[in-house]
Amino acid sequence: xxxxxxxxxxxxxxxxxxxxxxxxxxxxxxxxxxxxxxxxxxxxxxxxxxxxxxxxxxxxxxxxxxxxxxxxxxxxxxxxxxxxxxxxxxxxxxxxxxxxxxxxxxxxxxxxxxxxxxxxxxxxxxxxxxxxxxxxxxxxxxxxxxxxxxxxxxxxxxxxxxxxxxxxxxxxxxxxxxxxxxxxxxxxxxxxxxxxxxxxxxxxxxxxxxxxxxxxxxxxxxxxxxxxxxxxxxxxxxxxxxxxxxxxxxxxxxxxxxxxxxxxxxxxxxxxxxxxxxxxxxxxxxxxxxxxxxxxxxxxxxxxxxxxxxxxxxxxxxxxxxxxxxxxxxxxxxxxxxxxxxxxxxxxxxxxxxxxxxxxxxxxxxxxxxxxxxxx
Amino acid sequence: xxxxxxxxxxxxxxxxxxxxxxxxxxxxxxxxxxxxxxxxxxxxxxxxxxxxxxxxxxxxxxxxxxxxxxxxxxxxxxxxxxxxxxxxxxxxxxxxxxxxxxxxxxxxxxxxxxxxxxxxxxxxxxxxxxxxxxxxxxxxxxxxxxxxxxxxxxxxxxxxxxxxxxxxxxxxxxxxxxxxxxxxxxxxxxxxxxxxxxxxxxxxxxxxxxxxxxxxxxxxxxxxxxxxxxxxxxxxxxxxxxxxxxxxxxxxxxxxxxxxxxxxxxxxxxxxxxxxxxxxxxxxxxxxxxxxxxxxxxxxxxxxxxxxxxxxxxxxxxxxxxxxxxxxxxxxxxxxxxxxxxxxxxxxxxxxxxxxxxxxx
Numbered sequence: 001x002x003x004x005x006x007x008x009x010x011x012x013x014x015x016x017x018x019x020x021x022x023x024x025x026x027x028x029x030x031x032x033x034x035x036x037x038x039x040x041x042x043x044x045x046x047x048x049x050x051x052x053x054x055x056x057x058x059x060x061x062x063x064x065x066x067x068x069x070x071x072x073x074x075x076x077x078x079x080x081x082x083x084x085x086x087x088x089x090x091x092x093x094x095x096x097x098x099x100x101x102x103x104x105x106x107x108x109x110x111x112x113x114x115x116x117x118x119x120x121x122x123x124x125x126x127x128x129x130x131x132x133x134x135x136x137x138x139x140x141x142x143x144x145x146x147x148x149x150x151x152x153x154x155x156x157x158x159x160x161x162x163x164x165x166x167x168x169x170x171x172x173x174x175x176x177x178x179x180x181x182x183x184x185x186x187x188x189x190x191x192x193x194x195x196x197x198x199x200x201x202x203x204x205x206x207x208x209x210x211x212x213x214x215x216x217x218x219x220x221x222x223x224x225x226x227x228x229x230x231x232x233x234x235x236x237x238x239x240x241x242x243x244x245x246x247x248x249x250x251x252x253x254x255x256x257x258x259x260x261x262x263x264x265x266x267x268x269x270x271x272x273x274x275x276x277x278x279x280x281x282x283x284x285x286x287x288x289x290x291x292x293x294x295x296x297x298x299x300x301x302x303x304x305x306x307x308x309x310x311x312x313x314x315x316x317x318x319x320x321x322x323x324x325x326x327x328x329x330x331x332x333x334x335x336x337x338x339x340x341x342x343x344x345x346x347x348x349x350x351x352x353x354x355x356x357x358x359x360x361x362x363x364x365x366x367x368x369x370x371x372x373x374x375x376x
Numbered sequence: 377x378x379x380x381x382x383x384x385x386x387x388x389x390x391x392x393x394x395x396x397x398x399x400x401x402x403x404x405x406x407x408x409x410x411x412x413x414x415x416x417x418x419x420x421x422x423x424x425x426x427x428x429x430x431x432x433x434x435x436x437x438x439x440x441x442x443x444x445x446x447x448x449x450x451x452x453x454x455x456x457x458x459x460x461x462x463x464x465x466x467x468x469x470x471x472x473x474x475x476x477x478x479x480x481x482x483x484x485x486x487x488x489x490x491x492x493x494x495x496x497x498x499x500x501x502x503x504x505x506x507x508x509x510x511x512x513x514x515x516x517x518x519x520x521x522x523x524x525x526x527x528x529x530x531x532x533x534x535x536x537x538x539x540x541x542x543x544x545x546x547x548x549x550x551x552x553x554x555x556x557x558x559x560x561x562x563x564x565x566x567x568x569x570x571x572x573x574x575x576x577x578x579x580x581x582x583x584x585x586x587x588x589x590x591x592x593x594x595x596x597x598x599x600x601x602x603x604x605x606x607x608x609x610x611x612x613x614x615x616x617x618x619x620x621x622x623x624x625x626x627x628x629x630x631x632x633x634x635x636x637x638x639x640x641x642x643x644x645x646x647x648x649x650x651x652x653x654x655x656x657x658x659x660x661x662x663x664x665x666x667x668x669x670x671x672x673x674x675x676x677x678x679x680x681x682x683x684x685x686x687x688x689x690x691x692x693x694x695x696x697x698x699x700x701x702x703x704x705x706x707x708x709x710x711x712x713x714x715x716x717x718x719x720x721x722x723x724x725x726x727x728x729x730x731x732x733x734x735x736x737x
Contacts, residue, residue: 002512112622115489115490116490118632118635119629120632120633120635163542167542170616171615174616174619175616175618176617333546336544340549
C-alpha cells in the first residue's frame with residue numbers, strides 16, 4: 001500500500017501540469033505601447049523577442065486595435081504563431097493623447113490583476129508609442145524593449161529620474177496627497193529614443209512636464225536614498241563679485257559655472273502652523289567642475305560659496321514650487337505630509353488640494369561643500 | 377495503554393505551535409486588519425498577541441488539571457461520554473473545515489500565480505497525499521516536519537529588506553487615530569492568522585517535560601506575533617491605503633518587488649515555497665481531526681485519516697470560487713475565534729466549578 005502511495009505521489013508531484021511553456025513557442029513581449037486612435041479605441045503595439053536561430057531578425061513588432069488592453073492582446077495573438085507572454089514585459093508606453101485626455105489608470109488595472117506581470121516594469125509617456133517601438137536604432141540590444149528598459153533603469157539608478165515603475169506609480173497614484181511623475185521618451189528619425197523630460201501628472205492625467213534636472217527638487221524631499229544627479233549652476237560674475245568671492249583667473253564669459261555632485265541629502269517638510277509650510281534641505285556636495293577657478297582652500301570663501309549656491313538653488317526651488325502649484329499637482333507629497341498630522345488626517349483629496357493651493361511655502365536649501373576633488 | 381505514545385522534547389512545542397500559527401493567513405492579514413483599524417493595524421496585532429498569551433496561560437491551567445489528556449479526553453471527563461462526544465464531533469468538524477480552508481487557500485494562490493487553468497482538485501489531491509503520508513508516520517514525524525519547515529522557511533523574513541527601500545514613514549502617521557472599537561475589530565480580524573495555538577490542547581500528552589511547556593508555548597506565540605507585526609508594519613509603510621485595500625495577498629504582491637541579479641521574479645519561488653510553510657498546518661490539523669474521530673467513534677486513526685481526506689477531496693469540487701472561499705475563511709475564522717479565544721475561559725470555569733462540587737461531596 002505504502003509503495004503504491006509513494007509511486008502515486010511521485011507521479012502527481014512532478015508538476016507535469018498545464019499550462020506548459022516551451023521556450024521556442026513563446027513570443028516574449030518586452031515592451032507594449034498604447035496609442036489613442038478614437039474615443040475608446042486604442043492601438044497597441046508590442047515587440048517580441050525571437051528565439052529561432054535561423055531567423056536573422058532578433059525581434060518582431062506587431063500592432064492591433066481594440067478597446068481594452070486584453071482585447072488588443074487577443075487580436076495581437078491572431079497575428080503571430082507564438083504564444084504572447086508577458087512575463088518579461090519591461091516597459092509600458094502611453095502616447096500623449098491617452099495620458100492627457102483619458103488618463104492611464106484604466107489600462108493599469110489589467111497590469112495589476114495579471115500576476116504574470118511583475119511590479120518592477122517601467123511606465124513612460126511618448127508622442128507616438130508605435131513609432132518608438134518600430135524604431136530600429138537600439139544600440140547593441142536585441143530589440144527595443146530591452147533598450148528602453150536599460151535606458152530607464154540606468155537613469156533611475158544613477159541619474160535624474162524619479163523611480164517610475166509600476167509599484168511606485170500605483171502607490172503614489174492611490175495615495176491621497178501626492179501625485180505621480182513619469183518619464184517622457186522622445187523619438188527622432190534615425191536615432192535611438194531618449195528621455196527628454198519628466199511628465200507631471202494630476203491623478204492619472206498628464207498636466208505638464210519639467211526638465212530632468214528639476215526632478216532634483218522632488219527627490220530631495222521625497223526619497224533620501226535616490227541619487228540626485230549632478231547640479232550645474234550658472235551664476236553671473238557680478239553676483240559673485242557682490243558676494244566677495246575673488247576669482248583666480250580671468251573669466252572667459254559672463255557667467256561663473258559650477259557643477260556639484262551631491263553626496264548626501266536630507267530633506268525635511270514640515271507644517272509649521274496653519275498656513276506656513278517649511279521645506280528645508282541640506283545637500284552635502286563635492287565640486288566636480290568650476291570655471292573659472294576660484295580659491296576653494298580657505299574657509300571664508302568656501303562659506304561664501306556655499307551660501308551663494310544655497311541661495312541660487314533656493315530661488316530655483318521657489319520657482320519650481322510655484323510652477324507645480326500653477327499646474328495643481330503635488331509630486332513632492334506636501335499633501336501627504338499634511339494628512340499625517342492628526343488634525344488633518346480626515347481631509348479628503350479635494351480638501352487637501354485646496355489647502356495645498358493656499359499654503360505659504362517657505363523653503364531653505366543649505367549646501368555643504370565637503371570635497372573639492374583632487375585639487376582645491 | 378499509553379505505552380506506545382512517542383514523546384518529544386518540550387522545545388519542539390515552540391516549532392509546533394509557531395508553525396501551526398503561521399500559514400496562509402499571514403499573506404493576507406495586513407489587508408484584513410488594515411480594513412478595520414487603518415494605519416493602527418499594528419496595535420491590533422500586538423493586542424491580539426497579548427490576548428493569546430493570556431489564553432495560553434488558561435489552557436495550561438486546564439491541561440495541568442487533567443494530566444496527560446488531550447482536549448477530547450477532557451471533554452469526556454468533564455461532560456460525560458455522550459455530551460462530550462457531541463462537543464468533540466463539533467471540534468472535529470471545525471478542524472476539517474480549517475484544514476480545507478488552508479488547502480483551498482493555498483491552491484487558489486498557486487493557481488493565480490502560475491497555474492491558471494488547472495482544476496482545484498489536482499492541487500488538493502497532491503497536497504492531501506503528501507499530508508496523509510506524513511501523518512501516517514505518527515506524531516514524531518509531524519513534530520519533525522514542523523521543525524524542518526521552520527528552519528527551511530524562516531530565512532524568508534530577510535527577503536523583506538528589499539521592500540524596505542521603498543517605504544514611507546508618513547503612511548503610519550498619525551498613530552492612534554483609530555477608535556478603540558476599530559482596533560478591537562482589527563484584533564478580531566487577526567484570528568484567522570493567529571489561530572493554531574489551540575494545537576497546544578492536543579500535543580500536550582506528547583511532551584516530555586511538561587513544566588517547560590509554558591515557556592516554549594509563550595515563546596512561540598510571541599514569535600508569531602512579532603512576525604505578523606513586522607509584516608503588517610512593512611505592508612502599511614509600503615503600500616498606499618487604496619492599494620493595500622485592493623490586494624488579496626498583499627505580502628505576495630510586496631514580494632513581487634523583490635529581485636536578485638540572478639532571479640527576477642522572486643514571488644514565483646516564494647509561492648511554491650509556501651507549501652513548506654503550510655505543510656505543518658495540514659499535518660497537525662489532519663492529525664488532530666483524525667485523533668478526534670478515533671476518540672468519538674473508536675475508529676482506527678489510519679481509517680480516520682483516509683475518511684477525512686476523502687471528505688476534503690470531495691469538497692474541493694464544490695467550494696472553489698473566490699467569493700465562496702472568502703466567505704468560508706470568514707466563517708472558519710469566526711468559529712475559530714469563539715472556539716479558541718472565548719471557549720477556553722468557559723472551559724476553565726466549568727472545570728473549576730465541577731472540581732469544587734466534587735470535592736464538597
